[in-house]
Amino acid sequence: MKPLIQFTIFYIIGISIGNYFPLPLFLVYPLIAFFLVASLIFFIKKQSVPTNIFLVLTIILTGILFHELHSRFLISKSFLKYLDKEVILVGDIYSFPEISEDKTGLVIRAEKLIVNKAVKKVDGLVLINIRSDFEPDFLNYGDRIKVTGKLKMPAGLRNPGGFDYSKYLARKKVLTIVSIRNKQDVVKLGVGKFNPVFMFAYKIRDKASETIANALPDNASICASFLDGLLLGKRSMLPDEIKAWFVDTGTIHILAISGLNVGLIGLIFFFIFHKIIRLPLPISSVFTALVLIVFAIVTGAQPSVIRATIMAGALLIAMLIQKDTDIYNIPVLSAVIILLYNPLTLFDIGFQLSFVAVLGLCYLTPFIEPKLWFLPKYIARLIAASIAVQLALSPFLVFYFNKLSLVTVLANIIIVPLSGIILILSLAMFFIGIIFMPLANLIGMINFHLVNGLLLCVSFFAHFPFAYIYLPTPSIMFIAIYYLCLWALTRHKKIGTAKVVMGILVMINIFLWTYVVKINSGVMKVTFLDVGQGDAIFLEFPKGGNMLIDSGPGGYTDAGKWVVLPFLRHKGIHALNTVIVSHYDLDHYGGLFTVLQNHKIKNLLLDNGDEDPKLSQLIREKAICHQMGRRGDKVIGYPGIEIYILHPASQLDKKSSNNNSVVVKIIYNKVSFLFTGDIENKVEQKLLPFQDMLSSTVLKIPHHGSKNCYYPSFIKSINPEIGIIEVGRNNRFNFPAEEVLANYKKLGTKIYRTDKHGAITVSTNGKRIWVTTLIIPRNYR
Numbered sequence: 001m002k003p004l005i006q007f008t009i010f011y012i013i014g015i016s017i018g019n020y021f022p023l024p025l026f027l028v029y030p031l032i033a034f035f036l037v038a039s040l041i042f043f044i045k046k047q048s049v050p051t052n053i054f055l056v057l058t059i060i061l062t063g064i065l066f067h068e069l070h071s072r073f074l075i076s077k078s079f080l081k082y083l084d085k086e087v088i089l090v091g092d093i094y095s096f097p098e099i100s101e102d103k104t105g106l107v108i109r110a111e112k113l114i115v116n117k118a119v120k121k122v123d124g125l126v127l128i129n130i131r132s133d134f135e136p137d138f139l140n141y142g143d144r145i146k147v148t149g150k151l152k153m154p155a156g157l158r159n160p161g162g163f164d165y166s167k168y169l170a171r172k173k174v175l176t177i178v179s180i181r182n183k184q185d186v187v188k189l190g191v192g193k194f195n196p197v198f199m200f201a202y203k204i205r206d207k208a209s210e211t212i213a214n215a216l217p218d219n220a221s222i223c224a225s226f227l228d229g230l231l232l233g234k235r236s237m238l239p240d241e242i243k244a245w246f247v248d249t250g251t252i253h254i255l256a257i258s259g260l261n262v263g264l265i266g267l268i269f270f271f272i273f274h275k276i277i278r279l280p281l282p283i284s285s286v287f288t289a290l291v292l293i294v295f296a297i298v299t300g301a302q303p304s305v306i307r308a309t310i311m312a313g314a315l316l317i318a319m320l321i322q323k324d325t326d327i328y329n330i331p332v333l334s335a336v337i338i339l340l341y342n343p344l345t346l347f348d349i350g351f352q353l354s355f356v357a358v359l360g361l362c363y364l365t366p367f368i369e370p371k372l373w374f375l376p377k378y379i380a381r382l383i384a385a386s387i388a389v390q391l392a393l394s395p396f397l398v399f400y401f402n403k404l405s406l407v408t409v410l411a412n413i414i415i416v417p418l419s420g421i422i423l424i425l426s427l428a429m430f431f432i433g434i435i436f437m438p439l440a441n442l443i444g445m446i447n448f449h450l451v452n453g454l455l456l457c458v459s460f461f462a463h464f465p466f467a468y469i470y471l472p473t474p475s476i477m478f479i480a481i482y483y484l485c486l487w488a489l490t491r492h493k494k495i496g497t498a499k500v501v502m503g504i505l506v507m508i509n510i511f512l513w514t515y516v517v518k519i520n521s522g523v524m525k526v527t528f529l530d531v532g533q534g535d536a537i538f539l540e541f542p543k544g545g546n547m548l549i550d551s552g553p554g555g556y557t558d559a560g561k562w563v564v565l566p567f568l569r570h571k572g573i574h575a576l577n578t579v580i581v582s583h584y585d586l587d588h589y590g591g592l593f594t595v596l597q598n599h600k601i602k603n604l605l606l607d608n609g610d611e612d613p614k615l616s617q618l619i620r621e622k623a624i625c626h627q628m629g630r631r632g633d634k635v636i637g638y639p640g641i642e643i644y645i646l647h648p649a650s651q652l653d654k655k656s657s658n659n660n661s662v663v664v665k666i667i668y669n670k671v672s673f674l675f676t677g678d679i680e681n682k683v684e685q686k687l688l689p690f691q692d693m694l695s696s697t698v699l700k701i702p703h704h705g706s707k708n709c710y711y712p713s714f715i716k717s718i719n720p721e722i723g724i725i726e727v728g729r730n731n732r733f734n735f736p737a738e739e740v741l742a743n744y745k746k747l748g749t750k751i752y753r754t755d756k757h758g759a760i761t762v763s764t765n766g767k768r769i770w771v772t773t774l775i776i777p778r779n780y781r
Helices: 003-020 025-044 048-075 078-082 165-170 196-215 221-232 240-248 259-276 281-298 303-320 329-341 343-347 349-372 377-401 408-435 437-462 476-490 497-519 559-571 592-598 613-621 681-686 688-694 712-718 738-747
Strands: 086-093 104-115 118-130 143-152 174-180 186-191 403-405 468-470 524-528 537-540 546-549 575-580 600-606 626-628 642-647 663-668 671-675 698-700 722-725 750-753 760-764 769-773
Touching (some): 003 048, 003 329, 003 343, 048 343, 078 104, 078 118, 086 118, 196 221, 196 281, 196 408, 196 437, 221 408, 240 403, 259 281, 259 303, 259 408, 281 303, 303 329, 303 349, 329 343, 343 349, 377 403, 408 437, 681 688, 681 712, 688 712, 722 760, 738 750
Parallel strands (some): 575 600, 600 626, 698 722, 722 750
Antiparallel strands (some): 086 104, 086 143, 143 174, 143 186, 403 468, 524 537, 537 546, 663 671
């Protein structure tokens, strides 16, 4: 194995260890010095084994050190003490504003913080989200601005299958955010500090976007947005539906500035400099490298672009010195440079996908291409490359997105060459448009039709039957087994076919038996999802089957889209046996629209209170079996589980939808759950005659812990060991009430809250219970 590859592997191991098991710097520095000295001593003594061991330990500790040095800012920023307070920030716009349909996002380097008229010096990056109906066109990179708003921490990972926005921003060294809703809360003060190279690149970005839009026919906004994504990496204005087509067909790399874009631009400019202008090879190479650097900045300097730019630079250098390079050294070198600059990039999805794709392309294409000997060479190479990338990326795509495209090979054969032509024409539109717009308009008309044709192709493949499938998030063990099998298949001639087949069968058996043991464990799991100020509860029963009780709020913070669906896909669940809508309050059923549109639902249980006409229409369109839940009803179809409806009665409360909440009692052997929706004191009193059915091990505390929903006799009848409160962080209702928490504490009930703990999972084998939380690792047995 090459020394550079060895260094990279052990350096990455060190970064990973530092991420999960950080070591104090006062310990890391002397250990590095000790291991270096030890390796030098053994090297002098010509003892290779201990020399290599100590060198490996030194590299690993170097990875830990770099990770720690780049992570220290997370706890050192002075403005963290002002979280959740109204502040005024003064700073310079650090990045190009990203404008989308519903908000504008920009990062500022804050220098001054004002709170209660006191001025504090600060130093750090803050994300400013401007969510309003006004367009802040007056803001640009390098402007000094003053913003007024509440300083907050970005949301971390709060639900299984969710997105850790906090870590995503932390890798960009952004720790806090401020959301702006009013135009007067953003004031431009003048010109601040800026990097001239970045300013030049951003002006090119603006000019390119403007020129391409002007060169296209009228009413070609979608085409312009697509070309912005293809050429500049600006995907924010492209409709979500179209972006979903590219994801479903495995062609999203077309819009995620990658090696294809960088390679084409490098080839075009090198050809112009060397063949048309006839500059000497060294000068052509230098100019091409400068163009690629500017292009990387223009497109946002994403890891995939940096990787491709470094690789292109390495190839130009190799060409200049007329030296052959190892096929793996160039991508590995680019990885080392990126990770030395910012080790946290290792955990960036774009970085991982980019390098896995390149390594898969290098390793698997030579193995696959000879198998396609019956095809023309160009077609065989294109198909082999597409298959290689798909095989390499599949575990990562399923791990992060729970989606696997089945048409990606066929789609890429058509879409990749077509996108290359469109990219070349887009560059021509830009450069010619600066000089002579009529000719650019002619090219724009041709490009317009090509883009429409490409989008039609993508749409066709995306809507193809079984174009993609959803899969549960694979375990690390499964991913390791997958790559071991892939490696063994490519080495079968050296290892021996029989041994390879036997090894693969053993590994598959290990995986399958692990899965069989898991699904036959006899454990029932109830997950209280963190949907902010609302309810969403998912139940998995020990002998198969599931149930969803409520689905959280809808609207801008659609819990169905952002929480429930990712959670279900993370679990590999495509159909819901029973969905219960406790009552018609938006914080309980708003997310159901998205769930109904994306999942098959066998049975829907409602309270039949103030129905939502849109929801009723969607239920009819989907032909979903639905019925009203009434006291005395029993839900069947779950072996070993008893499910009873305790409320509402036949007559509903016309004054309060809360009091029409469906109350569900679920019993599994000696463990029971009581789900109460938002019932208030009035209903709690009415349920007292059913005292024998009230006693429960776990209680979903009514109405998010409101003081109007705590009737002492009712709670004492339940006498829960565990109380779960689903409530939003810093909610305007001040839920849960302190007196309610105090009363449960007197009863000896252990309280778990989604605002404090994130998603809460209660597991039981019918005799004992286990409680695990996502944010604060507390366990109860």
